[in-house]
Amino acid sequence: EAQVTQNPRYLITVTGKKLTVTCSQNMNHEYMSWYRQDPGLGLRQIYYSMNVEVTDKGDVPEGYKVSRKEKRNFPLILESPSPNQTSLYFCASRQPRGRELFFGEGSRLTVL
């Protein structure tokens, strides 16, 4: 089954404790992206990757890092989480040129 898999789905952590949210897709998509969803703000892009070893900032990259060492994986790293990073995070992937995004199920992160 074609899918984007995120882990963990739910996480409660404390300020400053580094964490990684993993994302993996099995559709051989070149493009991958991370979004955060906050009430009333829709989805905002954090980082994206056009292909292996190619990443770029989205609209709200502060406080986040990513890497793309393999085509299928695109982890999101919070080096020192803060409470304003409490949010619902989505990983997504697609083929090039206007194709629709395929989303993971989401990771709900709470930073205390």
Added chain:
Amino acid sequence: AQSVAQPEDQVNVAEGNPLTVKCTYSVSGNPYLFWYVQYPNRGLQFLLKYITGDNLVKGSYGFEAEFNKSQTSFHLKKPSALVSDSALYFCAVRDMDMGRRALTFGSGTRLQVQP
């Protein structure tokens, strides 16, 4: 810059009645336009898209949307609503001509279909 507006936080409709969820956009060039649906505790699912061609686009689950360039709108419609259509709907746009690869999403519209 590209932007999208969904003017209604919530739309209420009775089952069997037609529904419309509104979306307007702003781009410098030509738009790619998308509608996604989000059910509780799930990721977003693609419904339909407009890239070029016919202004009326048909998608999943009986939904359709009409691209109106003069009004810069892309409203989502369905002739007869089902209770199971109750969900959060997002409109999204990308400017084809500006080389920007990210979608810009609206703030979402919650559709509530009453039995």
